[in-house]
Amino acid sequence: MRAGEDRSGLDRKAYGLLYRNPGWGLEEVSAAAGCSPAEAEEVCDRLLAMGLLRPAPSTPCGFTTVEPEAALARLVSHEERQSAAHAKRLAGIRSAITSLTTNFSDLRNERREPVEIETLTTPAMVNSFLEDAGSAVRNRMRSMHPGGPPPEGVIDEMLLRDKEMEGRNIEVDVLYQRRTAEVPYVAAYLRDASRPGREARTAESLPLRMILFDDDLAVLPINPADSSEGALAVHGRALLSSLHAFYDHYWHNATLPPQPPPRPKQGGPAARPALDSQELVIVRLLADGVKDEAIARHLGVSSRTLSRLVSGLLDTLGVQTRFQAALRITELGLLA
Structure with a gap:
């Protein structure tokens, strides 16, 4: 060119x-x-x-x-036919979309199990939720606790909750790491937890903190490495089946907590410790769940003196926590 x-x-x-x-x-x-x-x-x-x-x-x-005019007319006619064919295909696609969304989309839902997740962003929200869930549980509660021991106050709350569940015939399973179970007050709790309808076991290691309520609610940590970041409350039977299977794996490979050596018998099968009148008052107030400050005011002593008195009482009863003391007192009939 x-x-x-x-x-x-x-x-x-x-x-x-x-x-x-x-x-x-x-x-x-x-x-x-x-x-x-x-x-x-x-x-x-x-x-x-x-x-x-x-x-x-x-x-x-x-x-x-x-002729250019004929070529133009033929081109326009061809494009019109193409446009008509495209419009026909588009109408078919629209019809198929309508059919899929109207007649077939709900069929897949028949195989789906709904799962609802609540985000509990603070420890206070988690504790409040667990309190409500424990009150609403119908048949069983299973918990898994990795890491170090909880504070003694938490153990007291757990004993109180377990006792309430026992009164409602709720099955309770508890899993702790073996090294945590060696802590005296945790060991005492695990021994107390091992009774009809409740069982405690220990494992060498556990993957994450988890609490299962019946077959439709699980509470899992948002961050397994830091439980202070909150938790997820998962509602849904389909997922809970898998979580129970996960729990079962560790449960079946766990062992019962070690039992303490038997106490020497003193004066019969159930030796009753001798308590003075002040200690009996403390016993009754502890059994009623009265706080330390109120007990000290009732006795007219300082908080430090009360702490020393309670510590001596726990040693006398052979227990680690105040709530265990209340249980022990009931077993020995000291409130009669």
Whole structure:
């Protein structure tokens, strides 16, 4: 192609030559248009695509020209047919979408079990939720406690909750790490937890803190490495089945906590420690769940003196915590 000759100009020139000279071949067209035979073939291909040429094997160049108006009408007609076909396909797609969303989408839901997750972002929210869940549990509660021992005050609360559940015939399973179970007050709690309807076991290691209520509620930590970041309350039977299976794996590989050596018998099968009148008052107030400050005011002693008195009372009873003392007092009939 000569310098400065654009493609559309060459297309127009070649079309005019073929229109006026229908008996020319490509060599004549290329010579008259000032281009190579290869470029003339490319021009014919473009004109054919625009509908300005149509195949004519009997002519020297293999094409015959079409009037521009006819080519335009044919092009518009072709596009209209294409548009109509596209509109028909689009209507079919819309119909299929409507059918899928209306008639079939709910079928998959028949295989789905709903799972609801609540986010409990503070320890206070977690404790409040656990309190409510413990009150609402119907058949059993299972808990898994990795890491170090909880504070003694938490153990007292757990004993109180377990005792309340025992009164409602709720099965309670408790799993602790073995090294935690060696802490004296935790060991005392685990021994107390091992009674009909309640069982405690220990494992060498446990993966995460977890509490399961019946078959439809689980409380899991948001961050297993830091329980202070809150917890997730997961509602849903389908997921709980897997969590119970997960718990069962550690439960079946755990062992019962070690039992303390038997106490020497003193004066019969259930030796009753001798308590003075002040200690009996403390015993009764502890059994009623009265706080230390109120007990000290009742006795007219300082908090430090009361702490020393309670510590001595716990040693006398052979227990570690105040709530265990209350249970022991009941067993020995000291309140009678």
